[in-house]
Amino acid sequence: MKNSGLKNEQQVQKILTSGSSTLNARTSAGLRLFKESDLSDGIIGGKLIRPKYNNDELKKSVNTEIFELLPQEAPDLPDMVLRSIYNEATQSINDLTDDIEVLNGQVSDLESTISDLEIVSESLKIEADNAILRADIADNRANIANEQIAQTTIDLQNAVQNSINESIQRVSLTARNESLLQENESLREQLFGLSARTSEGAISGADNNFTVKVNGNANDLSGKDIHSVTSHKAGNGRTMGVTLEISNVTTDKKITDVSFDIIGNPKWFKVKSGGADVIETESSETYELEYDNRVIGSGRDGIEPRRRRIGWKGSARNYTETSLEITVKFGDGSSDSVTLSSDLRKNRRS
Numbered sequence: 001m002k003n004s005g006l007k008n009e010q011q012v013q014k015i016l017t018s019g020s021s022t023l024n025a026r027t028s029a030g031l032r033l034f035k036e037s038d039l040s041d042g043i044i045g046g047k048l049i050r051p052k053y054n055n056d057e058l059k060k061s062v063n064t065e066i067f068e069l070l071p072q073e074a075p076d077l078p079d080m081v082l083r084s085i086y087n088e089a090t091q092s093i094n095d096l097t098d099d100i101e102v103l104n105g106q107v108s109d110l111e112s113t114i115s116d117l118e119i120v121s122e123s124l125k126i127e128a129d130n131a132i133l134r135a136d137i138a139d140n141r142a143n144i145a146n147e148q149i150a151q152t153t154i155d156l157q158n159a160v161q162n163s164i165n166e167s168i169q170r171v172s173l174t175a176r177n178e179s180l181l182q183e184n185e186s187l188r189e190q191l192f193g194l195s196a197r198t199s200e201g202a203i204s205g206a207d208n209n210f211t212v213k214v215n216g217n218a219n220d221l222s223g224k225d226i227h228s229v230t231s232h233k234a235g236n237g238r239t240m241g242v243t244l245e246i247s248n249v250t251t252d253k254k255i256t257d258v259s260f261d262i263i264g265n266p267k268w269f270k271v272k273s274g275g276a277d278v279i280e281t282e283s284s285e286t287y288e289l290e291y292d293n294r295v296i297g298s299g300r301d302g303i304e305p306r307r308r309r310i311g312w313k314g315s316a317r318n319y320t321e322t323s324l325e326i327t328v329k330f331g332d333g334s335s336d337s338v339t340l341s342s343d344l345r346k347n348r349r350s
Contacts, residue, residue, distance in 0.1 A: 193247070193249035193251075193282055194208055194211065194249045197211040197213065197247050197249060198211060200213060201213060201214075202245070202247065203225070203338050203340070204249075204338070205328070205336035205337060205338050206336055206337070207334070207336045208249070209248070209249065209250050209253075209330065209334075209336050210246060210247060210248050210249060210250075210255065210279075210328050210336060210338075211246070211247045211249060211338075212244055212245070212246050212247075212326055212338045212340065213244070213245040213247070214226055214242065214243075214244060214245075214340065215242070215243045215244075215245060215286075216240075216241045216242040216243055217242060218241075218345070222318065222320065222343040222345075224320065224341045224342055224343035225340035225341045225342065226242060226269070226289070226324065226340055226341070226342040226343070227342070227343045227344075227345070228240055228241075228242060228269070228291075228343075228344055228345070229344075229345040229346075229347060230291070230296070230344070230345075230346060230347070231346055231347045239290065239291075240269060240288075240289050240290045240291050242269075242288075242289045243286050243287065243288050243289065244271070244286065244287045244288075244289065244326070245284050245285075245286050246258060246279060246284060246285050246286075246287065246326065246328070247279075247283070247284040248279040248280065248281055248282065248283055248284070249282065250281050250282070250330075251281055251282060252281065253281065253330045253331045253332050253334075254278065254279060254280050254281050254330070254331050255278065255279040255328045255329065255330055255331075256277070256278055256329050256330065256331050257277050257278075257328065257329040258275070258276075258277050258279070258285075258287075258326070258327075258328050259326075259327045259328075260287075260324060260325070260326055261324070261325040261327070262322060262323075262324055262325075263322070263323045263324070263325055263339075264321040264322040264323055265321060265322065266295050266296070266319060266321075266322065267292060267295055267322060268291065268292060268295050268296050268319060268322060268344050269289050269290065269291055269292055269322075269324075269342070269344075270289070270290060270292045271287050271288070271289060271324075272287070272288040272289065272290050275287040275288075279328075296344075316345070316346060316347050317346050318343055318344065318345050318346070319343070319344040319346070320341070320342070320343050320344075322342045322344075323339055323340060323341050323342060324339070324340045324342060325337060325338075325339045325340075326338050326339075326340070
């Protein structure tokens with residue numbers, strides 16, 4: 001309450017004046033009870049006991065320094081960093097130190113190279129100066145010598161030079177003349193054989209080493225190399241009457257192989273087997289052509305029954321799509337060829 005307990009100044013003044021006698025008597029339990037209307041409610045009285053202390057021991061406890069309760073002061077140490085940072089920095093310093101040592105070595109090598117180049121440059125300059133000096137001296141000496149012996153040497157030099165030129169020219173012309181004579185003889189022999197063959201109507205290969213002449217052609221108005229006339233009622237059988245004369249016009253290599261290839265259709269003729277494959281130098285071999293009755297059919301000679309394999313018809317017709325390629329090989333490994341065109345004239349009647 002507002003004026004209860006020690007807030008009641010009157011009650012406090014009584015206690016200060018009369019002590020505990022102003023308070024209610026104790027109960028059997030040792031308590032002082034107050035009524036609710038009593039303004040002294042809330043004041044509890046008791047015997048005042050004065051504590052006794054051992055002053056010596058108290059002084060000891062007061063004078064004792066209790067360091068456990070004092071804050072710890074940081075020791076005065078030098079500046080430090082973490083070992084991880086220190087190790088990384090130390091390794092970086094070591095690496096940089098190694099790089100510096102390498103670079104210092106390179107700088108030393110480059111300085112040494114520069115020194116060597118400077119020495120070489122100076123040496124070359126000296127050599128160049130000496131060469132220029134020697135050239136000047138030589139030029140001066142040459143000019144002096146030329147002036148001194150010009151008149152006495154001109155005639156001698158001209159005479160010697162003319163003699164040398166005449167000797168060289170004489171030897172050169174003699175050797176060249178002999179070479180041309182030998183070449184002319186060789187060419188004469190080759191051209192004589194080639195010209196003789198081609199003048200007779202033979203066809204030469206691309207290298208002019210062999211010729212092919214067609215003999216026994218029928219009257220030809222088509223301009224083909226091989227020409228023959230027949231009909232589906234003809235009685236000539238295989239006989240074609242056309243031969244090939246192959247000539248080796250060289251003087252130094254023989255023909256070792258002769259082959260024939262019929263190109264186009266119909267393949268109405270073929271080369272009769274039995275011709276020689278080897279043709280000696282400056283010699284000829286003859287090969288006979290014959291009808292291929294398996295293609296055009298035979299006549300009335302009774303050898304084979306007449307056939308109309310290429311579609312004989314009553315009207316006359318020319319077959320011009322077939323050609324004959326002749327290839328020869330020489331002993332030196334070279335080869336040459338000639339291609340002959342052909343024309344088969346089929347008349348209505350034989």
